Amino acid sequence: xxxxxxxxxxxxxxxxxxxxxxxxxxxxxxxxxxxxxxxxxxxxxxxxxxxxxxxxxxxxxxx
Amino acid sequence: xxxxxxxxxxxxxxxxxxxxxxxxxxxxxxxxxxxxxxxxxxxxxxxxxxxxxxxxxxxxxxxxxxxxxxxxxxxxxxxxxxxxxxxxxxxxxxxxxxxxxxxxxxxxxxxxxxxxxxxxxxxxxxxxxxxxxxxxxxxxxxxxxxxxxxxxxxxxxxxxxxxxxxxxxxxxxxxxxxxxx
Numbered sequence: 480x481x482x483x484x485x486x487x488x489x490x491x492x493x494x495x496x497x498x499x500x501x502x503x504x505x506x507x508x509x510x511x512x513x514x515x516x517x518x519x520x521x522x523x524x525x526x527x528x529x530x531x532x533x534x535x536x537x538x539x540x541x542x
Numbered sequence: 543x544x545x546x547x548x549x550x551x552x553x554x555x556x557x558x559x560x561x562x563x564x565x566x567x568x569x570x571x572x573x574x575x576x577x578x579x580x581x582x583x584x585x586x587x588x589x590x591x592x593x594x595x596x597x598x599x600x601x602x603x604x605x606x607x608x609x610x611x612x613x614x615x616x617x618x619x620x621x622x623x624x625x626x627x628x629x630x631x632x633x634x635x636x637x638x639x640x641x642x643x644x645x646x647x648x649x650x651x652x653x654x655x656x657x658x659x660x661x662x663x664x665x666x667x668x669x670x671x672x673x674x675x676x677x678x679x680x681x682x683x684x685x686x687x688x689x690x691x692x693x694x695x696x697x698x699x700x701x702x703x704x705x706x707x708x709x710x711x712x713x714x715x716x717x718x719x720x721x722x723x
Binding site: 496497504505506507508509511512518520521523524 | 576577578579638643714717718
């Protein structure tokens, strides 16, 4: 299932996939895979993404 | 006979010199992969292992029916190992888990460009050796692949890896443009 909430939160912050990937220390393809729903990130990575985008886990990763 | 070994020693010395220069430039750092890449690399090892087992079983089955050996001793094992390497590498490349996060080569000491240059060198040398082996009729002896059969195998394997890197590079460039739009 696509993670549109993550994509829109990233777009709202005017961040590219590459920039977000650099901030959280993963590859751009990993961010792309999370947004496309191809990869389920670990809780550690979820928290890092939330901190980078100024969102909570519920806002980005809860249905 | 002894003078024939000189080019081999020279090539090995050149490769060591190239690697040492790269290591000095980039340092022998440990390649860093993210959690998704680590998972993909683990899967790649698994698929490579399974492929090698299937190849070994297939070769053993063939050997059961055809009593005559197909290759010189040791060549079949090397070919099976190289098939495993190919599976691991290609799966990793197409899942973006081959080059590390800091864009070094798989060993962590080379940039992708240096790695590609090294691969081109290996392909070229083995292609030349293959042509030479065919010309001198040394590839087959009494219907058995000689040790020289390793040259075309190396050439094809590294060429396939090079092509995979090229295809993935263009796929990523297109995907990256799409993602930013």
